Amino acid sequence: MRFAQIRTGRQFLLALDHGEDFLDGLTRFCENQGIRSGYIPIFVGGFQSARLVGSCEPLADPEAPLWEEITVETLEALGGGTLAWNLDKDCLAPHIHVATGIKGAGAEGRVSHLLGATVQFISEIPIIEVLGDTEGPALTRRRNPSLYDVPLLGFGPGI
Secondary structure (H helix, E strand, O other): OOOOOOOEEEEEEEEEEOOOEHHHHHHHHHHHHOOOOEEEEEEEEEEEEEEEEOOOOOOOOOOOOOOOEEEEEEEEEEEEEEEEEEOOOOEEEEEEEEEEEEHHHOOEEEEEEEEEEEEEEEEEEEEEEEOOEOOEOOEEEEEEOOOOOEEEEEEOOOO
16 A cells, blocks of 8 residues: 545636547646646546447456557546656656446446547536645656556655
């Protein structure tokens, strides 16, 4: 277990409109506002299409992360995540998971890591900034080579 007490800063409500790229819009907003760390407690909206981590094939190693993706269309979505700073690439690294219902399939569901999406109608996203200090952002993301190279959440630039 790892943890850190955080200090929250500004709070925003971002509305991404029909046809906008979800992750691009979120990232641009954070860049424009100078947000380097934060979290999204929950968001709601619709997606024309979304790319999610997933596979229709048997998993070779169920313990290993899955790097494959599926595309699903016409969705209602509920999700949340963290906004951490990628120290290796010096950029924001959103980590968003969603629960979605496919509208044309009896709201059949998919739950996974969001790789990309195009907004349908609107996505309403509350964003809570987490304050860092003079050493850097409060939340960071680095790959862990001993754990399948998965990018993990860290606290501060040295952790």
